[in-house]
Every structure is written in C-alpha cells, then in structure tokens.
Amino acid sequence: MTRGRTSRGRARALRGGHALSPARPLVIGEDHGDPVRLDGSAVGATGDRWMEPFLQANRSHLRRLDVSAEIRAERGVHISLQPGARIGAVPLLSPSTRRVAAGLLIKPRFQWSSLGSVFTSIGFSVEPSLGGAPAVPGSAREVPPWILAGPVLNRIEALLSHRRRGFIERSEERDSPRGRVAWATWASRYVSRGRWSKLPCTFPDPDDDPHLMASVRWTLGRIRDELAPLREAAPARALLERAAVLSERAGQGPSIRPVTSLPMPSGSGWLSEAVEAMQWVADERGLGGARSLDGLAWDLAVDAVWEAWVVSFAAELARSTGMVTLPLGAVRHRLRWDGVASMTSLAPDAVLHGGGRTVWIDAKYKAHLALLRRHGWPGLGDSTQGAHRADLHQALAYANLSSDDDVTTVLVYPHLDADEARPPSAIASLGAGRRRVRLVLAALPFGWTGPGQQQRWIGRWRGLIAAA
Helix, strand or coil, X not given: CCCCCCHHHHHHHHHCCEEXXXXXXXXXXXXXXXXXXXXXXXXXXXXXXXXXXXXXXXXHHHHHCCCEEEEECCCCCEEEEECCCEEEXXXXXXXXXXXXXXXXXXECCCHHHHHHHHHHHHCCCCCCEEXXXXXXXXXXXXXXXXXXXXXXHHHHHHHHHHCCCEEEEEEEEECCCCCEECHHHHHXXXXXXXXXXXXXXXXXXXXXXXXXXXXXHHHHHHHHHHHHHHCCCHHHHHHHHHHHHHHHHHCCCCCCCCCCCCCCCCCCXXXXXXHHHHHHHHCCCCCCHHHCCCECCEEEEHHHHXXXXXXXXXXXXXXXXXXXXCCCCCCCEECCCCCCCCCCEECCCEEEEECCEEXXXXXXXXXXXXXXXXXXXXHCCHHHHHHHHHHHHHHHHHHCCXXXXXXXXXEEEECCCCCCCCCCEEEEEEEECCEEEEEEEEEECCCCCCHHHHHHHHHHHHHHHHHC
C-alpha cells in the first residue's frame, strides 16, 4: 500500500494495517492488540506455499517482538500475527530471497505520548534493545525520536563517566627540547632563518582522544537538533536537558561526524557501545526523523516499563502517606528447596512500611481487572481465569512474607478506561489469626497527563489502602 501524500492518506494506510512504502510496506500492530493480517503480497510472495518458508525465515524476528503467527484461510490464505507483551520494530524477510521485504512495528497500546510520560517519570531506566538486525522499512517516521535517543544518551553518559585520558602525540614549537626533536627540520628551516632558539618537538601528552570527543560533540548536537521540534513533549524536553548537561561535560572543541574508524579497544564495552550508538545517529538510523524512512530494529518489554512505572508511583505514594519504600528489585525473598528446585525467590515489585503495617505492591500488565469489571468471573475464559488465579496465589504468598499484624497486597493493573470517575478496584479480606490480611486489585493510568491527575490518583490510592 503506497504512502499517502496527505494526512488523510496516511491515516487510511494505518487503518489498513500497512503503511508508508510502496515497495516495502510497514505492517503495524499494538501490544496485546488485535491480530494483524499479513498477505503474501506484503512480502513479495505469490501462490499459497509461501507461509512456511516465511515463518522459517522470520522466526527469530517474530520471537523478538513476542509475536505469535498462525496460518489462516478466512477470506484467502494468510498469516495472522498476534502481538504480545513487547513493542518495537523488526524487518520481515522475503520467503524466497531472505532479503528485507517489509517491516513490522508493534506500537504501545497506550500511545506514544503515554509511554513518553512514563519514560520521563522513570528516568529512562528501562531501555529498548537496539540493532541486531537490518534496518526496518518505514519505521523511522512512525517512531518518535526520543524512544531511541534515550539509549544513545545513556551510552554517551557511560563513555564520559569512564573516560580516562590517554596519550596523544602533539607537535609544537618550543624554547626547550621535549620528546623528539626534528633536527633535520631545525637545521634546514630554523637555522637558515636565524631562529636558533626554537625547536620543533613531537611528544606524548595526556588528553582525551580528540577524534572520539569530536564525535561525541557532533552526536549530542545532532540529538538536540532532532529533539528541538518536539520540546513541548515531556520526554523530549527531559532528554534535551540531559543532552545539554552531557555537552558541558564533553567540553569545547571541534565537532566531527562519527566514522567507522573510531577506536574500539577490546574489553571496553562502554566505549564500543557508545561508538555504535554514535554511528547509528550518523547513519540516520538512530533517531529517524525527517531524514530517513528506515529505522533501527529494536524491542522493548512493556511489562518491564509498567513495573518501573508502578514502582515510581509507589515511591510517590509512600512519601504522601509517611511510609518508606524500597526500589525495584531490592525486595527479594529466597526459597530454600529440599530436593527438586522450582522458583528460587519471591520478588514483589515494591513494599511500603510504616505504622506497624506492610503494603506489598506487584505490577501486572494485564487486562484482568477490566475484564472482571466487564464480564465478571464466570465470563472470563479458562486461560484468563488460570492466569488470574496464579496471580492471586502469588499475592497471598507475599502476604506471608511480613510479620506485621496489618498486611495488604495490591495487584496493580493498567487503567484501560478513559473514565477516571469510577476506576475499577476490589478488596478481599482474609482471616489469619490475629493478623489482618487483605488483597486489593487496583487500577493505575499508564502515565500522567499532568500534575493534577497525578495528585488525584495519589489521593485515591491513599484512600484505597487505608480502606483496605
């Protein structure tokens, strides 16, 4: 399907599930969204025997995005692509030539603006995995620059934090000898002009690699240029501020476009990763923007972003209630097995302590709470009931990790409804001797639209855990 020349034409292309390139289309879906139909014409195939070769050629790419594929025959034989819990972009290879024939982009179901709000709140602590495959046709125009600028800045920041001055060779005219003196030059040029006291010297001097630092300055400048038109968006604004700080650390000096000959000594992972990121930007694959149609292959686990977002919210909630919380991954209780081992530990996402009570919080990037509200328990399918039952048992296991008399475990689900007046929640109480144990199912928006919304939800949650 060809790229529309107007916004209306592009919208029609997106509604059809394909976008942008007449020769190599971009197939678009949403995480946990509806299946996407893929016909043979989209990957340059004809007939009805292309499906199995296509699946073999693209198995690793589909697995990278957690996309399951199924051959179907409704309204013609085609492949149905079912998005899962990852977003990103990968190339789709032709079943016959194994060359890039199309691209696949899985977008966030909560839209890029919501994802940007979350990234800003969590400080870009969860990164997408970049590269590792050919460029993805058409994806650069569909992915906002800040989604890939964050990892590039992270790598440059690591480079500047680890930078150690080495020795570079300088040539200088001096009054006293230093290093190696070019006596032949001195005799032929200096003596004949009566400059006996000046010596042309070459010597090692401690300094940053000038070519590397010039590339860093160029990359930071390019990132700032790409993000400047989007400065009204919170993630772009945060990254612009961060790029400005890194530019100050890089210091004054020349700015040169990175080249493939930049040094990458073995054992310096932070250096090789930074050089790779700078070359992405130089090749116009790292940021996309107006200069390129094809973008980097990348993937990101949205449930990991959701967990980091819930932990960030738990920290805000703790400050407003006078409780204390621990960061993501800091709460881990090991399981000691005798015999065949299973899970090695229980690790809720966050815990709040204070006033003789404990509140365990665990993030679930699932639609269970919305489905329960809409259909009730009998209306859920067997697989959904089984998954939710496992989540409840996990939550009850967390309740036993605290010796406090007042224990609450909260399972946090994305708020899928635009209506904030009546967000879904549920509270169950269990008798446990003298202990008061409660289980709470609660919703939380994916990102804030502004400070007012944030304060409303913190107030709502304070009431929720108090009532529990």
